[in-house]
Amino acid sequence: MINIVGSGLAGLSAAIHLAKKGKKTNLISVQESERAQSVMAEGGINAALNTMGENDDESLHYEDTLKGGAYLGEPEAIANLTHNAPEIVNWLKEIGVPFEYKDGHIVQRNFGGQKNKRTAYVKSSTGKMLMSALIDEARKYEVKGLIKRYCHHRVYDLLIENNECKGLVLVDTYTNNAYELYGEVILASGGLTGFFPGYTTGSKDNDGQLVSKLFSKGLKMANLEMIQYHPTTINITGKRLLVSEAARGEGGRFMTYKDNKPYYFMEDLYPEQKNLVTRDVASRTIYQIQNDPTCKGIYLDMTGIDKNILYTRLKDMVNEVKDYTGVDIGLKPFEIKPGIHYFMGGVYVDNKHQTSIKGLYAAGECACKYHGANRLGGNSLLGAIYGGKVASESVNDDNNETYVEVENKYEEVSDSYSYKIRDILLSGLGIIRDEESIKEAINKIDEVLESKLTNAEKEKAVFAKAMLLAALNRKESRGAHYRKDYPTSDDNYKKTTLISYDGQINIEYLDIH
Numbered sequence: 125m126i127n128i129v130g131s132g133l134a135g136l137s138a139a140i141h142l143a144k145k146g147k148k149t150n151l152i153s154v155q156e157s158e159r160a161q162s163v164m165a166e167g168g169i170n171a172a173l174n175t176m177g178e179n180d181d182e183s184l185h186y187e188d189t190l191k192g193g194a195y196l197g198e199p200e201a202i203a204n205l206t207h208n209a210p211e212i213v214n215w216l217k218e219i220g221v222p223f224e225y226k227d228g229h230i231v232q233r234n235f236g237g238q239k240n241k242r243t244a245y246v247k248s249s250t251g252k253m254l255m256s257a258l259i260d261e262a263r264k265y266e267v268k269g270l271i272k273r274y275c276h277h278r279v280y281d282l283l284i285e286n287n288e289c290k291g292l293v294l295v296d297t298y299t300n301n302a303y304e305l306y307g308e309v310i311l312a313s314g315g316l317t318g319f320f321p322g323y324t325t326g327s328k329d330n331d332g333q334l335v336s337k338l339f340s341k342g343l344k345m346a347n348l349e350m351i352q353y354h355p356t357t358i359n360i361t362g363k364r365l366l367v368s369e370a371a372r373g374e375g376g377r378f379m380t381y382k383d384n385k386p387y388y389f390m391e392d393l394y395p396e397q398k399n400l401v402t403r404d405v406a407s408r409t410i411y412q413i414q415n416d417p418t419c420k421g422i423y424l425d426m427t428g429i430d431k432n433i434l435y436t437r438l439k440d441m442v443n444e445v446k447d448y449t450g451v452d453i454g455l456k457p458f459e460i461k462p463g464i465h466y467f468m469g470g471v472y473v474d475n476k477h478q479t480s481i482k483g484l485y486a487a488g489e490c491a492c493k494y495h496g497a498n499r500l501g502g503n504s505l506l507g508a509i510y511g512g513k514v515a516s517e518s519v520n521d522d523n524n525e526t527y528v529e530v531e532n533k534y535e536e537v538s539d540s541y542s543y544k545i546r547d548i549l550l551s552g553l554g555i556i557r558d559e560e561s562i563k564e565a566i567n568k569i570d571e572v573l574e575s576k577l578t579n580a581e582k583e584k585a586v587f588a589k590a591m592l593l594a595a596l597n598r599k600e601s602r603g604a605h606y607r608k609d610y611p612t613s614d615d616n617y618k619k620t621t622l623i624s625y626d627g628q629i630n631i632e633y634l635d636i637h
């Protein structure tokens with residue numbers, strides 16, 4: 125049996141591709157697929173379809189991805205991803221994703237950091253529609269007994285012997301009964317949102333606890349310092365509400381006030397890309413302007429967008445902002461702030477999505493593969509579906525369907541502890557960092573580590589320290605990692621940060637081939 129942890133896009137993609145080959149999987153998730161973070165994706169998925177004479181092709185998609193990631197992504201892996209992108213979007217079309225069409229062709233929109241219109245979309249609900257199609261597809265194989273769902277189950281440990289994964293341990297969150305399932309494992313458990321509760325656009329279910337435990341057991345991580353701040357989020361209770369980059373793709377403009385008049389600063393500062401600069405550049409610029417005491421707020425102005433386009437193509441976004449803030453974005457600029465949105469770093473995998481532990485694979489946002497130092501909008505849905513497919517081709521089946529009930533040893537980490545770790549991390553891993561602030565944060569984590577902790581709390585603190593050490597050691601600025609004390613890029617660091625734990629945290633750098 126093959127076990128998949130997570131039933132968002134990456135997990136579903138892996139399960140469907142395995143089922144197509146007649147392989148059986150256990151598809152395990154804390155919540156139903158309908159509540160995975162993938163559902164929240166708004167703006168779209170990238171592929172150089174060139175359906176409407178955009179002069180686009182996969183080599184341009186490859187170049188933009190590599191450049192957007194500040195040359196920290198792996199060229200061969202990115203070439204594979206961008207080469208396979210049109211096939212993936214055409215597959216999505218076949219299984220019923222209702223993309224926007226004109227004259228029988230998929231329409232594509234602009235997204236930040238890309239030269240061409242390359243982002244296929246379904247209004248501002250792309251994730252929901254992609255997931256709906258994949259859930260339906262998976263259902264066909266569930267009926268045939270090829271996919272077995274374990275919803276409301278949390279995987280809290282893996283069975284690892286001599287650096288080989290033999291299965292996993294999961295708890296039924298309704299009954300608290302725990303079981304071992306055997307066979308190889310694909311991790312598709314999403315990003316590290318749980319390290320920044322209340323401050324990210326993502327799902328709280330992706331608490332990062334399993335990955336923290338596995339790190340403490342020797343699983344290697346990569347580029348943990350690369351955390352994407354999205355420039356356009358709205359502060360609402362309990363989380364940051366994302367205003368998708370599609371807002372800017374359709375003509376939204378950053379604005380502040382200068383001499384009491386609207387000032388569209390990005391257009392002045394970046395005359396070439398204007399409002400479509402990459403997310404790292406936009407967030408840093410906003411952060412710097414916001415920190416000026418005379419700043420009267422940063423806004424997104426969408427009032428100039430054709431109302432027919434705004435209220436149709438971005439309908440869900442318009443409604444969401446209105447529901448949560450009362451503002452009709454077609455009539456009035458609204459205040460935004462950068463917030464944490466995506467984790468480029470995560471479980472280190474090779475081009476086959478094999479991790480450093482035999483029999484364990486990782487795909488989707490939990491894995492570090494395609495996005496280098498900064499992910500381009502529209503590339504993560506693609507990376508999740510493609511990564512799931514590649515992992516499905518690498519994993520081995522042992523045809524063992526047994527499972528055993530075991531004692532439940534799941535340890536929950538309290539919200540108050542998670543918030544404490546979050547505040548320390550935010551003080552060291554902000555949009556702009558320096559040695560002093562990172563070291564201060566490390567000292568605070570060391571103090572936490574010296575206190576009385578449960579195993580799960582210790583694992584979380586050790587992982588947090590690994591994130592901070594990765595940021596401390598990278599003495600340069602690149603993509604999302606901006607160091608005030610090293611403001612330029614240094615080719616000596618054009619390398620993957622590889623982070624491991626053997627009782628202490630070790631950092632080394634891997635050449636990018």
Ligand SMILES: Cc1cc2nc3c(=O)[nH]c(=O)nc-3n(C[C@H](O)[C@H](O)[C@H](O)COP(=O)(O)OP(=O)(O)OC[C@H]3O[C@@H](n4cnc5c(N)ncnc54)[C@H](O)[C@@H]3O)c2cc1C
Nearest residue numbers: 130131132133134161162167168279314488489502504505
């Ligand atoms: C608001 C928002 C908008 C976005 N818009 C876009 C966009 O327009 N284009 C784009 O390309 N990307 C976008 N992204 C990013 C993209 O949605 C994600 O990177 C991608 O969907 C991640 O898919 P995934 O399958 O890796 O993880 P997820 O969809 O996060 O799924 C993770 C799964 O793992 C399960 N899980 C977690 N821990 C455990 C555990 N211990 N045991 C069992 N199950 C577990 C969860 O229940 C879930 O099923 C957006 C993200 C957000 C938050």
